[in-house]
Amino acid sequence: MEQFNVLVGAVVTHKDSFLLLQRSSNEHFLPSVWGIPAGKVEYEEDILNAVLRELREESGIAGSITAVTGSSWFSSQNSEGRIRNIQINFAIETHSAEVQLDSSSQAYLWVSWVELESPPVPIDDFTRQALLQARAHLKSIRAISPSAK
Template sequence: MDMDVPGDRRLAAAVVMNDEQQVLLVRRSEKERFLPRVWGVPCGKLEPGESPEDGALRELKEETGLLGEIVRKIGESSFVSDYRGHETKNWQDNFLVRPLSGEISLPQPDQEHIWLRPSELTRVDIDDYNLDVVRQALMNS
């Protein structure tokens, strides 16, 4: 059996909303293999044994430097990705997160961040998948 083929992958996303009802979007580095320079919400793979809530907050800290707290789960998303010629099903838990710190530091120098109101989201190059995740938060807030 090929041990290299991953099974289903689990991810978690953090939709950060501040007191002004603005959502945090981060632009991916152009060095990223997956969706370079596309705007989206902080998101990433869960580590073994990690809860989706913990994963969302860890990814948020790794990708933006922000500390946050989970307000609630807002929904789920799934997508199929291609990993070395094998289709992998990705399951993503999405959370509304309140920021507990203000200083944003992005890992790559060519990244940017922006706070946008819901009506302004399409001002940047955000993909439909991330837009849907953000809309989950808006529908349930």
């Protein structure tokens, strides 16, 4: 039986940088992969509360949502079969760069928007697309410097 998940992703900005988390090597889904904080929306949970909850759980960061920046569909698999997923991504601004990781991540990195074209760690196309969508939004409201391409 096919399952369906709604997920949220947080493109977190602090000054002219964005946050990447490296998933724990013990995670079943995408171990050791770098990405944005993200997770499932719980049944009957408000989607805005969900993205802030996931951000707080995974990074210890509190922030303010500035926009919905895009969404992406992807498929995954578990022991019960195929899962169809939609992830809705949000731009979130924080005033603190202090990160407290939970057990789902093993490292974090604040990356300058200027480095997005050639980041210091490998990121997949899914994460790159989420970041590009957020960068376009942030540039439209002039929240990041013009030198961030």
